[in-house]
Amino acid sequence: MSIENAATGGSHPRGPVDSSRVPRYAGPATFARLPRLDEVGGRADVAVVGVPFDSGVSYRPGARFGGNAIREASRLLRPYNPAQDASPFALAQVADGGDIAVNPFDINEAVETVEAAADELLGTGARLMTLGGDHTIALPLLRSVAKRHGPVALLHFDAHLDTWDTYFGAEYTHGTPFRRAVEEGILDTEALSHVGTRGPLYGKQDLDDDARMGFGIVTSADVMRRGVDEVADQLRQRIGDRPLYISVDIDCLDPAHAPGTGTPEAGGMTSRELLEILRGLASCNLVSADVVEVAPAYDHAEITSVAASHTAYELTTLMSRRIAGEKAAKVKAAKAKAVK
Template identity: 40%
Template structure:
């Protein structure tokens, strides 16, 4: 850890888990954004959903479930809070929650402030449409990015019932706007029958590496991570994890569940194997608490958020 950094105040993490204000991973609430290295924040928005709404409630439920997380990783013995300053930035506030383009602008402005403050923003949604606003902010600061995208769906369809801005289109818009480099992008866990192959074909035509679930499970987490490393290379990378990348057994509370997905253990091992990549931002999306069972999806989400935090914090350990 560099001399100018001080570790996160973890005193509140040692109180009973049912105490204190619920924050992501029990991190302190941010005051001075310039004193934060990794900023977690919520995006309570699901105006881009095509069917089962409820992801707007995701950030609040995940904050509560994340009180079960602890500090030291059981495999690596790494404590992210010792090497960098982690804080909860609160939620994006919307000027007009029924206007999707205004919502994207609000998300981009919030994430842009985080980038300008020198931190690595980590957003918790919300539906997957929010990734477009987040990528706009990240690319404005860092240029076109590599992408590691875990999902049941490519989210590269062109439109749905006349709208080009919804949760199945963010990465097509991101390619069109030059926010991501499709040749440095990989989509992992893709599955489920579709009425049109449009999304799969667009991703491949643009040069994105599309890894269907059968290939991912045949290879195993370590080989999948090695392929992700090969695709994204040494440059700056963005990580987007849709909770429906997991099998519904581990994440029933989501808008578009698809059977036959990753296990939580496969996802954890895959994420750990990405350690060392330069993730300048991340999101975890599509947790819909109204469809959850026993808070299982929120717990899975909180667990993956901790894993992602560890690999993001690893950049500060040198």
């Protein structure tokens, strides 16, 4: 049985619309022109969901429109990923689950809503590829993932630490999710790292607090000096085969590559560097991921949305490859048992 068939127990996943028959600019803008979740019986190996929420931002709003901007940009994605030598939508059933509707006026309620919706989707056996939205949503997503896997490893791609305590006395904002996650015991503190951080801080105490929580730091300057292969190797060693969650704030990229975001910082990674680091994590056990902080109102010629769509595509490919490998291993084990 081929790995494609093994991934779905003998049936082929339903893939994207054929762009040789339907122009890319026509039809509904699901992620990568994939089927909706209800079109595949409400079950998928990877569910792509949007969270149109930006009430947790501390500077420029607009990320509530990020998910749909990423979907529009993803019309240009194609079904074969040569960088990973994989056809992700043939290896696993990937479907667009639409948006999680959250209260824009009550952050606490919004966090609860995202967690409940993620619980429901993960309960079907799916992994989540979430399109934000601001970074506040990472906390409820991590809560839900940890219910299934226990404390998870985290790779956090961002210009900022997002481990601050409060803003204006508020505990749940886009700058606090990972401090809350450490406090709640839902992260594996032996396997945490920021990637792409840079720029001024409130004080050296920010770094001291961050280190006490267990985070390693790979700055954007580290990526430039050491190169993507060395960085990816370091991250793989830190993570091992632990269940891994990857959270990508698009402002990890330099504003030249991602102008459409709420809190841009000079000196960031290129989109090529980000994609290559992600591709270098193919051996990791990626259980879910998010791409957040895309604010299309500040995006020139969809530069940010295109980068975000390709980032989500690489993450989806990583998950699809892992799923296919696990299902193929189960089929092989079942056959070996039957022979005995």
